[in-house]
Amino acid sequence: MLSRTTRGGAAALVLLLLTAWAAAPWVATASVPAAAWTAAETPKLIALTFDDGPRRSTTTALLDGLAQRGVKATFFLIGAQLEHNEDLIRRMDAEGHQIGIHTYDHVALTGLSKASFAAQVALTRQKLMAILGHDGFLLRPPYGAVDDAVRKNAGCPIILWSIDPEDWGDQNAAREIEHVVANAQDGSIILLHDIFPPSVEAALAIVDRLHAQGYLFVTVEELFAARHITLEAGEVYRDAYP
Numbered sequence: 001m002l003s004r005t006t007r008g009g010a011a012a013l014v015l016l017l018l019t020a021w022a023a024a025p026w027v028a029t030a031s032v033p034a035a036a037w038t039a040a041e042t043p044k045l046i047a048l049t050f051d052d053g054p055r056r057s058t059t060t061a062l063l064d065g066l067a068q069r070g071v072k073a074t075f076f077l078i079g080a081q082l083e084h085n086e087d088l089i090r091r092m093d094a095e096g097h098q099i100g101i102h103t104y105d106h107v108a109l110t111g112l113s114k115a116s117f118a119a120q121v122a123l124t125r126q127k128l129m130a131i132l133g134h135d136g137f138l139l140r141p142p143y144g145a146v147d148d149a150v151r152k153n154a155g156c157p158i159i160l161w162s163i164d165p166e167d168w169g170d171q172n173a174a175r176e177i178e179h180v181v182a183n184a185q186d187g188s189i190i191l192l193h194d195i196f197p198p199s200v201e202a203a204l205a206i207v208d209r210l211h212a213q214g215y216l217f218v219t220v221e222e223l224f225a226a227r228h229i230t231l232e233a234g235e236v237y238r239d240a241y242p
């Protein structure tokens with residue numbers, strides 16, 4: 001198990017290594033010196049991702065709990081929910097979380113015309129850019145629905161997941177925690193939804209349980225950069241196993 005100090009040092013190193021990489025957010029630098037970590041020091045990396053937000057009550061509680069734990073996550077946001085939540089979105093960005101696109105109206109992107117696709121993805125991207133002043137947003141298609149047209153029109157990497165406790169179903173935090181902890185691996189991407197109070201409760205308990213097992217929580221971009229995987233527009237990614 002890693003000590004708290006070791007985890008903090010590793011987190012600082014990951015952040016340092018990623019600083020040079022901000023200009024092209026999903027293009028990982030080739031110079032990440034993995035050799036700087038000995039095998040014994042290399043933390044297990046894992047990414048928490050949240051879809052369908054923001055929702056003021058639950059997302060705020062989640063951000064508070066992640067901040068207390070020093071954990072960075074990735075949020076795939078709904079365009080129609082950005083208005084009146086600009087402060088929450090700026091807070092996510094300022095606190096080091098990664099922000100991505102989950103369409104404007106939470107629709108499947110498969111089978112859409114080019115214009116409808118743009119109204120779901122490009123419009124959400126524009127609104128996020130107006131709020132945050134930068135681009136670099138990854139795409140998570142609702143329902144994980146991807147086909148050739150979605151890949152072609154995405155204009156950015158497509159991020160799916162490897163652990164899905166289906167938290168939208170019974171909304172049972174205890175069951176979700178056990179599912180995620182039992183399936184966690186170095187390089188996993190966890191899917192939760194920050195619009196349900198039990199999911200927020202589960203997420204924070206998952207962080208505590210996996211911290212005790214030596215996991216370091218990173219954003220999606222940090223996860224792939226640490227694994228020397230270059231994210232490419234139109235490609236689909238589900239995990240970053242070593």
Ligand SMILES: [Zn+2]
Binds near residue numbers: 051052102106142143
């Ligand atoms: Zn969704």
